[in-house]
Amino acid sequence: xxxxxxxxxxxxxxxxxxxxxxxxxxxxxxxxxxxxxxxxxxxxxxxxxxxxxxxxxxxxxxxxxxxxxxxxxxxxxxxxxxxxxxxxxxxxxxxxxxxxxxxxxxxxxxxxxxxxxxxxxxxxxxxxxxxxxxxxxxxxxxxxxxxxxxxxxxxxxxxxxxxxxxxxxxxxxxxxxxxxxxxxxxxxxxxxxxxxxxxxxxxxxxxxxxxxxxxxxxxxxxxxxxxxxxxxx
Numbered sequence: 001x002x003x004x005x006x007x008x009x010x011x012x013x014x015x016x017x018x019x020x021x022x023x024x025x026x027x028x029x030x031x032x033x034x035x036x037x038x039x040x041x042x043x044x045x046x047x048x049x050x051x052x053x054x055x056x057x058x059x060x061x062x063x064x065x066x067x068x069x070x071x072x073x074x075x076x077x078x079x080x081x082x083x084x085x086x087x088x089x090x091x092x093x094x095x096x097x098x099x100x101x102x103x104x105x106x107x108x109x110x111x112x113x114x115x116x117x118x119x120x121x122x123x124x125x126x127x128x129x130x131x132x133x134x135x136x137x138x139x140x141x142x143x144x145x146x147x148x149x150x151x152x153x154x155x156x157x158x159x160x161x162x163x164x165x166x167x168x169x170x171x172x173x174x175x176x177x178x179x180x181x182x183x184x185x186x187x188x189x190x191x192x193x194x195x196x197x198x199x200x201x202x203x204x205x206x207x208x209x210x211x212x213x214x215x216x217x218x219x220x221x222x223x224x225x226x227x228x229x230x231x232x233x
Contacts, residue, residue, distance in 0.1 A: 023219045024161070024180045025187060026210060028059035031132070031157050036061040039142075039150055041134040042114065045069035047080050048122070048130035051178050055084055055130070058184060063203050064112055068135060071108055078105040083119035083131040089151060090119040092141040115139040118147075120154045122161075129158065183221035190224035193231050 032044040043065035047055040057073060060066035072078030079090040079102075095115055098106040109117060114135045122130035132154045142150070187209065195205035213223045 023213065025059070025183050025220045026213065027157075027160065028180070029061075029206075029210070031153075032059050032061040032065065035132060035134060035150065035153060038153065039134055039146075040136070040140075041118075042137045043068065043135040045080070045133040045135075046122075046130065047073070047084070047133070048181070049084070049128075050181055055080065056181050058130070058180065063201070065133070065135065068105075068109060068112065068114075069133060072105055072133075075104045077102050078133075079117050079119035080131040080133045083121050083133075084128055087121055087123075087126075087128045089121060089147065090117070091147055093117045094139055096139070109135065113137055116141075118142060118150070120151050122154050122158045124158055129161070132157075183219075183224075186221050186228070187224045190227045194227055197231065 028046055028048075032046050035041065036044040041061075043060065043062055045060040045065040045068060046058050047069060048058045050056050055073060057066065057069045060069060068078075069080065072080050079093060083090050093101075093116065095106050095110050095117060098117075114137060116136040116139050118134040118136075120132045120134075121128040122132060132150075134150070187206075190209060191202050191205045194200075194208060195202045198205060198208070200208075209220060209223055209227070212218075213220045216223070
């Protein structure tokens, strides 16, 4: 269920990006963390469309969320794919009865321990630039008001994406998102390398990257590039 105590802080933090420069990749990961905290979801994933209009994985609140997002992309099937193609939210989908709709995804999500799933479009007027996916262990349903809250969070985040560097038209937006997609590849490489070096999980390695980026006030991709270069040497 939606946590009303955290709503104000979450919307203030998301809206604050409208007036300050921010790290786009870190912002997207924060968005998945916020969505999980507010909704009580066990995992949250986020996909954005690239320059060709193809969905690409961008962020997740944990490794399980990432795995389920990548599974959808690999099999071209799942709630995020439906949400993006129809431009409509997928709400209160019971995975136990969703095998006809998603014959590959539903069993995989159930095997990962989930019972329910929701997907919300990242909307720009009549266009959709991506989707936010929420997974739950329990078969709990969102009420209409809760659906509006999560959709509002996705909408505000989309506005923040458009505001970054005064983006004013869709062509510039796709270029910016493509840059973020390219940055994520470098960050994933650094995360894997750091996890092997430190003997940690990929999630813990990513938190190390984020902590260093914030401590040094640099972008995640710059810290990731430095780590990869250092390991190569």
